[in-house]
Amino acid sequence: MRLSSLFIVVGTFLAAAAVSFIAAYFSVRLVEESSIAGVESRLADDGVTWASVDANGLQVFVIGTAPTEAERFRALSLAGTVVDAARVIDELQVADSAALEAPDFSIEILRNDEKISLIGLVPTNYEIDNFIEIVTDIAGGENNVSNLLEMANFPTPDGWDRAIRFSTRALEELPRSKISINAEVVAVKAMTDSAAAKDRIEGLLTRTAPEEITLELDLEAPRPVVTPFVLRFTKTADATGFDSCTANTEAARDQILAAAKAAGLEGDATCQIALGSPSKEWGKATSAAIKAVGDLGGGEVTFTNADIALLALEGTEAALFDTVVGKLENALPEAFVLDAVLPETPDPEKDQGPIEFVATRSPEGTVQLRGRINSETARSTAENYARARFTSSDVTVGTRVDPDLPADWSSRVLAGLEVLSMLANGSIVVTPEQMQVTGDTGDQNAEANIAGVLADKLGADSFVLNLTYKEKLDPTLGIPTPEECVAQITTIIGDRKITFEPGSATLDLSAKDILDELAELLTLCGDIPLEIQGHTDSQGRELMNEQLSQERAQSVLNALRDRRVFTSSYRAKGYGEVNPIATNDTEEGREANRRIEFRLIEQESTENADETVEEGTSDQAEGVTATDAGEGSDSEQN
Structure with a gap:
């Protein structure tokens, strides 16, 4: 009995040990599988697909080849967020950087006069300090340079230094430019001051570009404003x-x-x-x-x-x-x-018209002589005198000889041609009784000067003057005034519209031509105080409309800035629906209210506050109406 009792006790202990071993084994396997699944899931969620996971008891092994040291550290850190970091065993390798493909090194230089921005990726072993020093000197100081360059530890590509040196030469010549550089291609896009400057710089860069570099030039010159056209x-x-x-x-x-x-x-x-x-x-x-x-x-x-x-x-x-x-x-x-x-053919049997000599000068500079002259010699003298006073190719002669004219007729004709040359455009009519002078001038003293000439040669009572002074003809005025610039904006826009994509501040492609022409004009106008205003109709919530109009005005300002317009004195402001110019009860009125306006800031509080260019936007999607939009449109119609 005692022996059997002993066997029973020993058997009980052995059975308990076996059960404990089995339970421990399955517990360890459960911990291992749970750890592997958790770490693998976290790595996959963060894009670490190059690593695998294994476990041995409480130890978790992260295995694989990391592309960089930073990626290796990130993988270990991610594993440590799932299990205790002390349990993570690093079995990771780091790929040889020499075996990786080098990135495309490039620099983009943006220059707006003194302000220069540098954006791109350069080799770590390239001596970039000398390049930065040159750019800083061109910009007039380090405060005018925005350096956003990043570096990568790869060999410097062939031709890189050559492309950099050539690009700095181009940067010196072009104060408003964008220069894109890599080892093989230099692309230059810039605005020059004139057509002559464009030709000069284009020739210079073409001649000095290294043969190993592909040069892509896109130079533009501002177009002049012609009035009248x-x-x-x-x-x-x-x-x-x-x-x-x-x-x-x-x-x-x-x-x-x-x-x-x-x-x-x-x-x-x-x-x-x-x-x-x-x-x-x-x-x-x-x-x-x-x-x-x-x-x-x-x-x-x-x-x-x-x-x-x-x-x-x-x-x-x-x-x-x-x-x-x-x-x-x-x-x-x-x-x-x-x-x-259609001119009538002269009839020799009929009277040949009034006794007069007429000379006209058009705004384009063309001069026509017609009417009567007293001899062939006088006609030749008048023609030669006119060709000397005016460009010979612009003189057309259609006079006929009449020997019965007064004796002083030739001197009166020459005096008339002299005063006609003092006008921008106009006419002189010589008759036996008097001379009539009519025309436009940019000289405020023209009437007194012309009166002095005619009084000296013909007598004080032998002429009539009808002259008009026009500021636009005055050569002393120089560049257009801000008011004239705003008036020319009206002319350029005409019946066209600056458009946006429906319900957004993204400019429609059809607005490109208008903005290109406005940019050329505003470049000539210089630093004028201009407010670009955005307006909407009353569809949608008022706050949303105000925000949309502000974003659209800012989009126009940004588009002008991208075209190298000096916008430091400009501001963009959205007025939403508060300043309608038409009723919001009809679709036509709402479309008129969706607009961009250009206003001189200095005139907002003066009597001339109406010196405004209004430009409606036609940006509603085709076929969409106020009814289609519904009450919850949130400015979709704007």
């Missing part, structure tokens, strides 16, 4: 060409020159691209009128803004004239007004 094309038996040619775009210039070639122009011709066109369809209108001159077999056409004067050749058939003019009238855009004249 003019074009004059003539076709005669002797010559065909332009006395003056102005275009608003490169496409319009090509269209005009192609029409002139078809009308008989031979050789090369130039056409200035400028701002100030009365219509975006300038090219269509001018090319149609030039074609009409060709179809008539000759004549001349003059554009002064939207006014068109077409003069056929003497002797042109009336039926042909009517047909051609009718086609031209139908082809012209709505903004243009045509005045077509």
Whole structure:
């Protein structure tokens, strides 16, 4: 009995030990599997796909090859957030950095006069300090340089130093520029001060660029503002060409020159691209009128803004004239007004008109002499005198000899031509009784000076003056005043609109051309105090509308700044729905209220506060109405 009792006790202990061992084994396996699953899940969530996990009891092994030392440390840290960091065993390797592919090293330099920003990635072993010193010197001090360059520990690529040296040379020449650099390509995009400066810098950079570097140049020159916008094309038996040619775009210039070639122009011709066109369809209108001159077999056409004067050749058939003019009238855009004249053929049997000599000078500088002169010698003298006073190619003579004129007629004609040269444009009419002088001038003392000349040569009572002083013709005024700049903004925008994507402050692609032209004008205007205002309709909540209008005004300001406009004196302000210019009860009114305005800041509290350019935005999605938007639109219609 005693032996069997002993066996029972020993068996009991052995059974308990076996059960404990089994329980401990499964507990350890459960801990291991739980630890592995937890760590693997955390690593996967954070994108660490290159590491694996194993466990032995309480120890957790992180195994694999890390791309960098930083990645190795991050993996271990992530594992330590799941299990006790003391349990984590590091079995990680770090990849050899020499075996990794080198990154694309590049620098982007942004310069706005003295302010320069450096953005990009450069090799660690490249001596960047010398480059920074040169840039700082160009900028006029370290406070004007924003250094956002980062470094990577890889070899310096071939050609890198050569590209950097060339780029600093380009940076010195271009105060408003963006230069993108890598070891093989240097891309330069910049605004120059003039067409001459553009040609000079373009030639310089092309000549000095190293052969191993691909140079990509995109240089632009500001277009001048032309007022009035003019074009004059003539076709005669002797010559065909332009006395003056102005275009608003490169496409319009090509269209005009192609029409002139078809009308008989031979050789090369130039056409200035400028701002100030009365219509975006300038090219269509001018090319149609030039074609009409060709179809008539000759004549001349003059554009002064939207006014068109077409003069056929003497002797042109009336039926042909009517047909051609009718086609031209139908082809012209709505903004243009045509005045077509068919001269009558003189009848020798009839009186040849009043006894007078007339000389006219157009705003474009063309001079015409017509009427009576007292001898061939006097006619030759008047013509030579006119060609000396004015550009000879701009003088057209259509006078006839009348020997019965007063004896002092020739001296009166020459005196008239002298005072006509003192006007920007106008006319003189010489009759046996007196001389009448009419015209525009930019000289405030012109009337007194002209009166002095005529009184000395003709007598105090022998002339009548009708002169108008115009500031825009005054050469002493220099650059446009802020008020004139705002007025020219009106001309440039015309019937177009700055548009945004529906319900957002993102500029629509159709706004690019307007902003390009505004940027060129504002660059000429200089540092004027300008407020760019955003306005919305009353759809949606008032606070949301105010925020949207502010963001849109800021988008326009940013777009101008991106085009190298000096905007330090500008500000963007959103007024939301508080200043409507039309009713919000109709879709037409709401669209008018969604607009961008340009206002001189100094005029906000003066009597001239209405000196404003209003530009409506047509940014509502097609087919969406106030009803479609619903009450919860939150400014989607704006």
